[in-house]
Amino acid sequence: MNLSFYIAKRYLVSKKSHNAINIISGVSIGGICIGTLALIVVLSAFNGLSDLVKSLYNSFNSDIKITLQEGKVFQLTNARIESLKSLKGVHYYTEVLEESALLKYNDQHCIATLRGVSDNYASMSRFDTLVKEGRFLLKEGGQYLAVLGKGISYQLNAGVNDRFTPIAVYAPKRGIGTSLSSENVFYEKKIYASGVFSIADDFDYKYVLVSIDFARELLDYPGKISAIELGLEQNADMETLKKQIKEIIGAQFTVKNKYEQNELLFKTMKSEKLWVFIVLVFILIVATFNVIGSLTMLIIEKKKDIRILWDMGADLILIRKIFLIEGTLITLIGLIGGLLLGTLICLGQQHFAWVKFNESFVVSAYPVKMLMSDYFLVFGVVLFIGLLAAWYPVRVFTRRFFTSIQVA
Numbered sequence: 311m312n313l314s315f316y317i318a319k320r321y322l323v324s325k326k327s328h329n330a331i332n333i334i335s336g337v338s339i340g341g342i343c344i345g346t347l348a349l350i351v352v353l354s355a356f357n358g359l360s361d362l363v364k365s366l367y368n369s370f371n372s373d374i375k376i377t378l379q380e381g382k383v384f385q386l387t388n389a390r391i392e393s394l395k396s397l398k399g400v401h402y403y404t405e406v407l408e409e410s411a412l413l414k415y416n417d418q419h420c421i422a423t424l425r426g427v428s429d430n431y432a433s434m435s436r437f438d439t440l441v442k443e444g445r446f447l448l449k450e451g452g453q454y455l456a457v458l459g460k461g462i463s464y465q466l467n468a469g470v471n472d473r474f475t476p477i478a479v480y481a482p483k484r485g486i487g488t489s490l491s492s493e494n495v496f497y498e499k500k501i502y503a504s505g506v507f508s509i510a511d512d513f514d515y516k517y518v519l520v521s522i523d524f525a526r527e528l529l530d531y532p533g534k535i536s537a538i539e540l541g542l543e544q545n546a547d548m549e550t551l552k553k554q555i556k557e558i559i560g561a562q563f564t565v566k567n568k569y570e571q572n573e574l575l576f577k578t579m580k581s582e583k584l585w586v587f588i589v590l591v592f593i594l595i596v597a598t599f600n601v602i603g604s605l606t607m608l609i610i611e612k613k614k615d616i617r618i619l620w621d622m623g624a625d626l627i628l629i630r631k632i633f634l635i636e637g638t639l640i641t642l643i644g645l646i647g648g649l650l651l652g653t654l655i656c657l658g659q660q661h662f663a664w665v666k667f668n669e670s671f672v673v674s675a676y677p678v679k680m681l682m683s684d685y686f687l688v689f690g691v692v693l694f695i696g697l698l699a700a701w702y703p704v705r706v707f708t709r710r711f712f713t714s715i716q717v718a
Contacts (some may be wrong), residue, residue: 313431314628314631314632315635317632318359318632318633318635318636318639319635319639321635322335322639322640324658334600334604334607335604335640337600337609338415338598338600338601338603338604338640339640339643339644339647340644340646340664341596341597341598341600341644342594342598342601342640342641342643342644342648342692342696343643343644343647343651344597344648345590345594345597345644345648345692346594346644346645346647346648346652346688346692347649347651347652347655348590348593348650348652349587349590349591349594349648349652349684349688349691349692350506350648350649350652350653350656350680350684350685350688351390351652351656352586352587352590353583353587353657353681353684353688354483354652354656354678354680354681354684355677355678356579356582356583356586356681357678357679357680357681357684358676358677358678359579359677360579360583361677361679362673362677363473363510363575363579363703364540364576365573365619366440366495366509367509367575368568369435369437369439369440370435370437370509370513371568371571371572372402372404372434372435372539372540372541372568373540373541373542373546373548373567373568374537374539374548374555374565374566374567375409375537375538375539375540375565375566375571376537376538376540376542376555376559376563376564376565377536377537377556377563377564377566378536378562378563378641379562379563379564380562381608382409382536383407383531383534383535383536384534384535384536384540385533385534385535386559390559391403393558394538394555394558395661396565396668397486397551397554397555397558398546398549399542399543399545399546399550399551400540400541400542400543400546400549401434401510401541401542401543401546402433402539402540402541403428403430403538403540403541404427404428404429404430404431404434404538404540404541405427405522405537405538405539406425406426406427406428406431406522406536406538406539407425407426407522407525407526407531407534407535407536407537408423408424408425408426408525408536408537409423409424409481409525409529409536410424410481410635411423411424411479411480411481411518411528411566412479412480412481412496413462413466413477413478413479413480414466414477414478414480415466415467415468415477415478416467416475417465418467418468418611419466420462420464420466422459422462422516422517422518423516423517423518424479424518424525424528424529425517425518425519425520425525426520426521426522426523426524426525426526427448427519427520427521427522428522429521431539432446432537434541435541436506437507437555439520440507440508440639441457441505441506441507442460442506442507442508443463443469443470443505443506444470444471444503444505444506445504445505445701446504446505446507447504447505448504448519448520449521449523449524450504450520450525451703453502453542453689454499454501454520454521454523454524455501455502455503455520455521456477456502456503456504456518456519456520457499457502457503457504457505457506457507457512457518457519457520457671458503458505458506458507458518459506459507459508459509459514459515459516459517459518460506460508460519461505461507461511461514461515461516462514462515462516462518463503463548463601464495464616465515465561468503468696469503470503470505470506472502472503472506473502476500476501476502476650477500477501477502477503477590478496478498478499478500479498479499479500479501479528479529480496480497480527481496481499482495482496482658483495483496483497483530484530492525497528497530499505499524499527499528501520503625506576507519513544518718520625522535524549526675526680528595540555548567552565552567557629567586582626590666591691593694594691594692594695598641598695598698599699601696601699602699602700602702602703603699604637604640604703605633605636605637605679605700605703606703608633608636609633609703616629620623623682625694630705631705633700633704634697634700634704635701637696637697637699637704637717638693638696638697638700638703641692641693641695641696641697641699641700642693642696644692644696645689645692645693645696649685649688649689653680656678656680659675659676659678660678663675663676
């Protein structure tokens with residue numbers, strides 16, 4: 311066995327003449343363990359929450375969205391539409407027409423964004439999995455139906471089983487000036503609620519999904535759309551497809567993938583995770599000050615042993631190596647303990663759902679996702695901090711000690 315490692319291990323487990331050294335060593339290990347545990351748990355929680363948010367937004371947003379750079383609505387030629395549908399990697403082609411509208415149900419009313427979608431929208435987005443009440447149904451027996459956001463349903467106090475009282479939908483007529491009669495200013499159509507979806511407040515209090523035919527009739531936009539949404543095959547090359555789409559539709563259109571549609575949201579989540587990691591690392595640095603104190607006191611206590619090793623022929627490098635290994639062992643024990651405990655807590659949350667959300671939330675418990683990249687990152691950062699904390703006292707105090715020996 312390596313001599314320096316053997317001596318360092320003996321120093322770690324043996325009883326010291328001053329009990330305070332044992333206590334400080336234990337506190338050092340405990341501090342590193344708790345700091346490491348916190349890093350793993352918090353990073354895994356952020357991963358789980360990020361995946362949840364992405365899955366919710368991805369259920370609403372398509373793989374690729376095409377919109378006008380300027381203007382609201384447009385109409386592509388059949389040749390361009392067929393060119394888009396025939397692109398390699400494109401699995402779904404869906405047309406969307408969005409516009410603000412006033413909804414009225416009995417005595418309740420609210421403003422919402424009417425989102426007219428094609429018949430294959432549910433197949434592309436799996437949006438039907440987000441319906442919490444009723445069904446995802448936009449047309450039945452010649453009758454148009456609507457899927458309301460949970461917030462819209464709450465504001466209107468509208469249920470999904472009422473087939474006697476329709477929801478009145480009003481949209482302003484274009485090019486009409488002020489008038490005392492609402493009939494001259496607004497288009498009006500009736501519709502019934504078939505379901506209620508729930509994603510997040512940003513969507514639940516904003517959107518009402520209807521058939522694109524209903525939206526065109528209400529808004530008087532025959533054949534017009536405000537966006538084209540494409541669903542891609544699993545192994546499709548996103549960047550290549552974006553270039554091909556731009557060549558087909560022209561420069562007056564904007565083509566965005568899922569990330570670009572919610573760029574600010576995803577950047578915010580990444581920055582939040584980074585800053586929380588930095589804060590916890592600073593807390594861990596404070597905790598490693600105990601390592602400095604523990605090694606300092608150990609070096610002072612082992613002056614006699616150092617003198618004996620020196621007289622037996624040990625050089626400065628060997629003696630420093632002993633105490634560096636001592637500090638590394640303290641760090642590794644705390645680090646491995648923290649990783650194991652953090653993993654157990656995350657697994658417990660995954661299987662037993664200790665931390666729960668409100669019953670009305672889209673998931674019942676706080677999501678957790680462990681990533682190997684986080685483990686490597688935490689291991690490397692904590693080990694580096696521990697080695698730095700061990701290096702300083704070993705270098706400073708051993709130099710002072712050997713200076714005193716040489717003077718003597």
